[in-house]
Amino acid sequence: MLTRKIQYPELETLLARGGQQLLTYIQYKVHDPHLAEDILQDSLLKALQAAPNLRSREKLIPWFYRIVQRAIADTYRKHRREQQAYRRYAEAAEEASLSPEDRQMICRCFQELLPTLRPAYRHLIEAIDLNGKRPKEVAQELGITPNNLHVRLHRARRQLRRRLEAACTFCLDHSYFDCAC
Known part of the structure; x- marks a missing residue:
């Protein structure tokens, strides 16, 4: 049996129905509404770019949630790296001020x-x-x-x-x- 690839309109329709729930979920995880919107937009972009390779409609929502969860984890990792870099910079500035x-x-x-x-x-x-x-x-x-x-x-x-x-x-x-x- 041949499986057909999911087209963009199907993806957009499925994601549009659960978009607000998804945004609420992301806001709950990152505690910043603007950052949550950025994560959602980036996730949608990644999903739309990868959608032609998805072959199962049943796996669409779990697949997209994995994209979102990875984007949230990436955001936390980036924030942690920025904090560590700032801390190192502050320590170096303090040492140099001796x-x-x-x-x-x-x-x-x-x-x-x-x-x-x-x-x-x-x-x-x-x-x-x-x-x-x-x-x-x-x-x-x-x-x-x-x-x-x-x-x-x-x-x-x-x-x-x-x-x-x-x-x-x-x-x-x-x-x-x-x-x-």
């Missing part, structure tokens, strides 16, 4: 303990935390992946923190900017 006077006031214990770290760890802390280099640049310089760099940086910071906690009890209780060790 004046030379503030750098000199950093706990003497920190300055004395930094050379005692493994050379690779010391290099990471100096490059990223003190000199404000972007992690991606440092990873490229070292020939490692960004994920590997983040693991190493975490270990370096953890090692430095443990040494500071063991050696610098006064500053730990008060302030690293008011070192009295």
Whole structure:
């Protein structure tokens, strides 16, 4: 038995009947009416472009709902990436704003303990935390992946923190900017 391809008018008719319900569903998921309308329009466009390949009328609505659900998930992923990029930018701007006077006031214990770290760890802390280099640049310089760099940086910071906690009890209780060790 030959199956015929669904034509655009059938798709438009089926989607027009449930369009408001679909928009309400998307608004419930994203909590933004304007964003919901954008997602619906993008989903309709994708559906209309792919409709000639759909062969079963019974699968039309579930197929379209999958398109919509993927579009919602993509929106959340994009939003999360934008938030992470903003957070990294804010952290980098904060680090870069450290004046030379503030750098000199950093706990003497920190300055004395930094050379005692493994050379690779010391290099990471100096490059990223003190000199404000972007992690991606440092990873490229070292020939490692960004994920590997983040693991190493975490270990370096953890090692430095443990040494500071063991050696610098006064500053730990008060302030690293008011070192009295």
